[in-house]
Amino acid sequence: MKFILSTAIVFSAAFACTAQKADDVITPAEVSRVLGTLSSDAMEGRRTFTPGIEKAAAFIAEEFKKAGLQPGGTNGSFLQSFSMYQASVAGGTANVDGQTVAITDIICQTTSPKVTVSNTGNYEVVSINAKDNFFAQYRTLRNKTNNLIIFVDTAHRNSFQRLKSFAGGPQFASNNSQVYVLSSQVKPAAFQLDLTMRIEEKKLANVVAVLPGKSKPNEYVIFSGHYDHLGYGKPNEKGDSLYNGANDDASGTTAAILLAKYFKALGNNERTLVFAAFTAEEVGGYGATYFSKQYKPEQVMAMFNIEMIGTDSKWGTNSAYITGYEKSSMGTILEKNLQGTAFKFYPDPYPDQQLFYRSDNATLARLGVPAHTISTSKMDSEPHYHKASDEIGTLDTKNMAEIIRAIALSSRSIVSGTDTPTRVDTQSLR
Ligand SMILES: [Zn+2]
Incomplete structure (x- = not known):
């Protein structure tokens, strides 16, 4: 009893001190x-x-x-x-199955000043078809840590533009790049992209x-x-x-x-x-x-x-x-x-x-x-x-x-x- 009592006193004294402070x-x-x-x-x-x-x-x-x-x-x-780094495509060329792709139809999330992607297998290729849920796919893909090239069916043009408005925001330094390409061909046989990036450090x-x-x-x-x-x-x-x-x-x-x-x-x-x-x-x-x-x-x-x-x-x-x-x-x-x-x-x-x-x-x-x-x-x-x-x-x-x-x-x-x-x-x- 005494032990418990004195413990209680010590405890409440400590609490009183804490509260006073x-x-x-x-x-x-x-x-x-x-x-x-x-x-x-x-x-x-x-x-x-x-x-x-x-x-x-x-x-x-x-x-x-x-x-x-x-x-x-x-x-x-x-x-x-x-x-953090804000990246935008400054220039370069993009060719998909013999067709030139406009730079404005490319979103590139990277912190590298130059990005080169081709069908030699240096990037994993992903297709987003017309019937896919574009933003659901985006949310899954953005967590991947390898290099990705994502061909997006032109049916998603509006979503693509929306993504562009926020995917261009600041990002942490990373070793991988993700390139979204708006394309009529989502499973191309041959492609070559040589992009020059503008990278702004923030x-x-x-x-x-x-x-x-x-x-x-x-x-x-x-x-x-x-x-x-x-x-x-x-x-x-x-x-x-x-x-x-x-x-x-x-x-x-x-x-x-x-x-x-x-x-x-x-x-x-x-x-x-x-x-x-x-x-x-x-x-x-x-x-x-x-x-x-x-x-x-x-x-x-x-x-x-x-x-x-x-x-x-x-x-x-x-x-x-x-x-x-x-x-x-x-x-x-x-x-x-x-x-x-x-x-x-x-x-x-x-x-x-x-x-x-x-x-x-x-x-x-x-x-x-x-x-x-x-x-x-x-x-x-x-x-x-x-x-x-x-x-x-x-x-x-x-x-x-x-x-x-x-x-x-x-x-x-x-x-x-x-x-x-x-x-x-x-x-x-x-
Ligand atoms: Zn707040």
Whole structure:
């Protein structure tokens, strides 16, 4: 009895200390300062590939540095820099069964400056017939890692043009090329393509900070949010054309920064904590995709991705929801750790919106990591979502501080290594 009693006292004393630290470090004033800076006009809406997002990255890196965290990026920097490549066919010749094919009828996904394809077998040949489902085929083929030439029946001309509009977007460096050719002959006997490509390198960066674990340094727990937003866009009725993205997702980025400060101040994490601000979520999730490739999925114990926590949830203050709640035991662990507090986590109330698959948690979740997104966004009635009016004045910074504290407290048994959420069953994912 005595043993149990003293354990209980030690445990609650530890909890009280944890809670006190959260109240000291994660304050509404600090939320306002960080969120206010990230969503200020000076950051120009943090659009990927613009100077505005670089200012935001520098600010986030400085916050991590001031807090005393270790850089988790490239070459001892907080910036995890990487490049993507935008490719378009600049010129060349293409001949299929004696017929010249117009360059405009070719889509070439590659990062090589020159692409030569012929019927000598250097490329696997695929045919998309008139009756095939063009985009279903495309989705399968784009995951292949060998060189492909795909002859597409001219019946798919409209779909081909649509593919051209987005397949020309930025791509990661790769060793293989995929060439789509619009052709009246989808099983040609002889073909020869000599293409010159225009390849434009585009630089991006996540911002990453690390707190090494004391006893389990190779077990990672990730706290993240995306810091990019939409930049300048169509002006609203007030003439405002700057999309500040205070809620989406300066709020989640603010959470990642404040959690970094909190756990550094606490200084007792047994597992290694990684704090990440992702780039390019809005344009394709490239930042999280690149970040995810830097880890062995089996070493990542949990990911807390935080997305739009600036407004009160549908249940009011002191609550938030977890996407993909039923896909791992993480939500149950968080709830257990919040017993006796006023805060409550709920399963995602908008399952039709497929939020689990739509945010930066998805890449790691697909590899089996218990990776979930925490949000309060009312997906059926959030008036400022993807609008120029998504500004700090519309947000509840006091409640935001409560949510960030709740994430801090609810994660403590995962951070200490005493709880490990079950893995996501990748077979169950769509
Ligand atoms: Zn977002």
